[in-house]
Amino acid sequence: MGAKILMTGNEAASEGAIQAGCMAYYGYPITPQNEITAYMSLHMRERGRVFLQAESELAAVNMVLGTSAAGFRAMTSSSSPGISLKQEGISYLAALELPAVIINMQRGGPGLGNIAPAQSDYWQATRGGGHGDYRCIVLAPHTVSETFTTLMLAFDLADKYRMVVLVLGDGRLGQMMEPVELHNAAPAVKVDKPWALNGCKGRPSNKLHSLLLKEDDLEELNTRLQKNYKKVEANEVRFEEVDTEDAEVVMVAYGTCARLCKEVVRHARDEGIKAGLIRPITLWPFPAEPIRQAAARGAKFLFVEMSAGQMIEDVRLSLEGAAEVRFYGRTGGNVPRWDAILQKTREMMPYSPLRRT
Amino acid sequence: MPPASDTEILYAKPESLRRTRTHFCAGCGHGIVHRIICELIDEFGIREKTVCVAPVGCAVLAYNYFDFDTCEAPHGRTPAVATGIKRVLPEHFVFSYQGDGDLAAIGMGEIIHAANRGENICVFFVNNAVYGMTQGQMAPTSLVGQKTATSPKGRDPENEGYPIRVCELLATLQAPAYIERVAVSSPRNVRRAKKAIRKAFQTQLEGRGFSLIEILSPCPTYWRVDPVTAMKELEARMPPIFPLGVFRDGR
Numbered sequence: 061m062g063a064k065i066l067m068t069g070n071e072a073a074s075e076g077a078i079q080a081g082c083m084a085y086y087g088y089p090i091t092p093q094n095e096i097t098a099y100m101s102l103h104m105r106e107r108g109r110v111f112l113q114a115e116s117e118l119a120a121v122n123m124v125l126g127t128s129a130a131g132f133r134a135m136t137s138s139s140s141p142g143i144s145l146k147q148e149g150i151s152y153l154a155a156l157e158l159p160a161v162i163i164n165m166q167r168g169g170p171g172l173g174n175i176a177p178a179q180s181d182y183w184q185a186t187r188g189g190g191h192g193d194y195r196c197i198v199l200a201p202h203t204v205s206e207t208f209t210t211l212m213l214a215f216d217l218a219d220k221y222r223m224v225v226l227v228l229g230d231g232r233l234g235q236m237m238e239p240v241e242l243h244n245a246a247p248a249v250k251v252d253k254p255w256a257l258n259g260c261k262g263r264p265s266n267k268l269h270s271l272l273l274k275e276d277d278l279e280e281l282n283t284r285l286q287k288n289y290k291k292v293e294a295n296e297v298r299f300e301e302v303d304t305e306d307a308e309v310v311m312v313a314y315g316t317c318a319r320l321c322k323e324v325v326r327h328a329r330d331e332g333i334k335a336g337l338i339r340p341i342t343l344w345p346f347p348a349e350p351i352r353q354a355a356a357r358g359a360k361f362l363f364v365e366m367s368a369g370q371m372i373e374d375v376r377l378s379l380e381g382a383a384e385v386r387f388y389g390r391t392g393g394n395v396p397r398w399d400a401i402l403q404k405t406r407e408m409m410p411y412s413p414l415r416r417t
Numbered sequence: 418m419p420p421a422s423d424t425e426i427l428y429a430k431p432e433s434l435r436r437t438r439t440h441f442c443a444g445c446g447h448g449i450v451h452r453i454i455c456e457l458i459d460e461f462g463i464r465e466k467t468v469c470v471a472p473v474g475c476a477v478l479a480y481n482y483f484d485f486d487t488c489e490a491p492h493g494r495t496p497a498v499a500t501g502i503k504r505v506l507p508e509h510f511v512f513s514y515q516g517d518g519d520l521a522a523i524g525m526g527e528i529i530h531a532a533n534r535g536e537n538i539c540v541f542f543v544n545n546a547v548y549g550m551t552q553g554q555m556a557p558t559s560l561v562g563q564k565t566a567t568s569p570k571g572r573d574p575e576n577e578g579y580p581i582r583v584c585e586l587l588a589t590l591q592a593p594a595y596i597e598r599v600a601v602s603s604p605r606n607v608r609r610a611k612k613a614i615r616k617a618f619q620t621q622l623e624g625r626g627f628s629l630i631e632i633l634s635p636c637p638t639y640w641r642v643d644p645v646t647a648m649k650e651l652e653a654r655m656p657p658i659f660p661l662g663v664f665r666d667g668r
Contacts, residue, residue, distance in 0.1 A: 084505055110504045114497070115530035122494035122527075126501020129488045130468070134501065152491050257486035257502065259509055261465035267480040269471070269489035 064241050069204045070095035070234040073137070073163055073227065075242060076211025078103055082161070083132040084110035086120040090142045091175040092231035093165040097137070117142040121149030121162070128158040129268050131256025133215050137163035139231070140181050141172060143189075150224050151190030155270030155281070157255075157288075159218035161211070162196075163227045165234035168393030176393025177231035177316055182370035185226050186344040193282055195289045196224040197296065198343040200314040204238035216249040221292055228343060230366065232316045232395060292345055299347035300339040303329065307336025309408045310354045312375060313364040314340050316395060321364055324401045333409050343371070348378035355383035360408050364401050365389045384408070431455035433464050435484045442549075444644020446634025447475060449601045450543055451482050453611045454512075457618050458485065467510045470499045472524075474516040475549040493524025496531035499538045510621060512539040518548045521557040521581050528587070528629075535592030535626040539617040542583060542629055544659065545636040553639030557581045560658055565639065580658055584631050588664040595620045595628035596665035602633070602652040606661075613663075625667075633659055 067075070074096050077085065085104055087097035097113065104111035110127070114120035120136045127134035138146060143164045153160050164185065168178040185198045197217050201210040207229060214225040257266055272278040300318075302325055304310055309328070311321040318339040328335035338354065340347050351361070361383055363372040369387045376385060388404040390396045406414045430436060433455035441447050458464050464485050471479035473492035480487035490498040495513040503511040520528050520542050528540065547565055548554040555565040555572055558580045562571040572580075584598045595617055599610035610632055617628040633655045635647035642650060 084501065086501070112500070112504065112534075115526055118494060119497040119500075119527050119530065122490060122497035123501035123504075125490070125494075126470070126488070126498035126503075127505050128501075129498070130502045130505050132505045148491050149494070152489070156489070257468045257488050258506060259466040259468065260484075260486050265483075265485045265487070267487045269477075269480055269487075271477055271489060 064239045066237050067204065067240050068095055068235055068237050069207045069229060070165065071099050072204045072208040072240050073211050073229070073234070074099035074103070076208040077135050077161065077215070078107070079242070080212040080215035081133050082109070082135045082215065084112075084123070084127040084134045086112050086114050086123040086134070086136045088114050088117050088120050088138065088142060090139045092167055092177070092234050093137050093139045093163065095234065096163065117145035118148065121146040124160050125149055125153055125156070125158060128153070128160050129156070129257045131253040131258050133159070133219070135161040135163070137165070139165045139167045140169050140178070143181060143184070147184075147190035150196065151188075151192050151194065152270060153224050154188070154194035154196070154285070155192065156268045157222040157285070158268070159222050160224045161214045161218055161227065162224060163229065166228065166230040168391070174393045175231060177233070177395060178366045178391070178393050179230055179315060179317065180367040180370065180391065181228070182343065182365070182367060185228050186346070186374070194285060195344055196226045197221065197292060198226045198228050200228045200341060200343050201233065202315050202318045202339065204233070204236065205240045207233065208240050208242065217296065219251045220249050221288055223288070223292070228315070230316050296342060297345045297347050297349070298341035299350055300341060301350060302337040302339070304336035304338060304350070304354055306334050307354065307359055308334045309362055309405050310336045310338055310359045311362045311364055311401070311405070312338045312340070312351065312371070314343060314371070317364045317366060320396060320398045320401060323398045324405060327398070327402050328405050331406070331414065333405060335405055340371070346374045346378070348374070351375055351378055355379050360384040361386065362401070362404055362408060363387045363389070364396055366395060367391060431459045433458040433484050435482055437481060440478055440481070441475065442638040444635060444637040444647055445475070446545065446601045446632070447543060449607060450541060450632055450634065451479070453607070453614055454541065455483065457611070457615055461618055461622065463510045463622075466508065468502050468506065470495045470502070470511070470513040472513070472515040472519040474519050476514055476516060476543065477550065479514055493519050493522070494527055495519060495524060496527040496536070496538070496540065500531055500534070500536050503536060503538050507537070510618070512541060514541050515543070516549070517542070517544045517546065517556040517558040521583055529590070532587045532593045532627050532629065533590050535594065537621055537624060537626050539621050540629040541614065542631045543634045544583070544631055545634045546580070546655065547636050547639045549636050549639055558659070560654060582659060584629070584664045587629060592627060593629065593665050594626035594667065597663045598631040598633065598659060598661050600633035600651060600656065600661060602635070602648050631659070
């Protein structure tokens, strides 16, 4: 086990990628993730790996495509407006069945928005984002320490399923400092890449292309992709539950909002409100089952997001009207206050003395 | 019948070129360029360490003809994908194959920066002054007055500006190692083109950095002329705007 050191979420993500065996990182400046490019510029080359500041997010994601096509682990990172630019490349990566890891430290939008934390890229992340029928695995850490381990997991899942794994953080998670225990774990998944473009010595030549002019060929690719996504849905759903067994109000939140809600659960319980939290760790595949189970126990739901309400749609879909679902969110880069979430929780409890509706 | 042992083969399909039907139009120059590249890959004996990045455009199907590892890239991003490959496979031979829309319009950012970094790759840039795959629209290299699907009265500099000279533009940068413009308009020029492309191969194999060969090439289909006329027009009309020659030889 390594020593505990104090670092930002952006640095922890970088170190996680390095320890996961990321061989090439391609970045482009955008706040609030610049610590990643800075950390990688310092630490990748000294290890004999590739660091390159690309001319644009478009170029960066396509450099990732090239390195991944050659059979090596590769990563890029950005924040919301830059991630929009990467969508073309992400669609191609998905179509070419290439593994890649992409970090989005979200900021306020739409447009240029601002550089404060936000969670308003949930739809873009979990619905594919670019053109065509495809999915990315979406991982949402909520502490600096978890950001480190999430990156290691991200590379393994990317290789295992030949998919893009998006790590969806936000500006606050990226820039806050917490102690992290760095352990030098070897990548858990070592997969052969017989499809890699590394010279056709001793084998027929490989080609990676997504132009499939015959309808049946393209349908075959789509069927194969969807089959793979079903496997991911069956095997990779991850979530954390806090005090949900007897909870009457279950908050559902990820990332920075989940940290706040953990506090709110404590305060609410002090007041006698049976509150709990479901924290999706994989945003896709979405953990619908624990939410269904809590609904079956009669719980109501409060969704807390730094958006106008995006993840809440996944729950409405999974519950199909079976439980009361409310939303509390802030936009524009505002982070919800814990006492505002608590007040919302009180409002859902008919017996709460502090209820003010 | 197998050739008798004293028969010398003077002309055959290069090993690197697949035996398959072509999708290129009659009189198109891409087939010539494909063949030159494959002949040289055979000559250098590097088929098993070559990775090609194909563009979006008429040459997107390069992987149907090249019998070595080939990757697709989004439109214009070809040099970025080639960069990503070459940086982790520095001993391999990596080249991008691009057309004028791919390289000089949507991919202008990627080509300038790959050249400026001195990426140790080769770029084979086929300039036929028109978008072929999408049915003949104006390209950044279309000549003034050239009629296309999107400049039906001829390219008007007042509205669309002038043809971009890629070699001259890239030659303003310090990093590129070799830049030459050739044409495949006659047997003599085809031999010159092969010589230039060979030089690009050598530049990369010797680790000397970025090279780009611009190849002026005919598109009879969207120039709306027969193949023989297209070759004549290529020779008569393109070099005055796009002069043939070496623009960079060594840093």
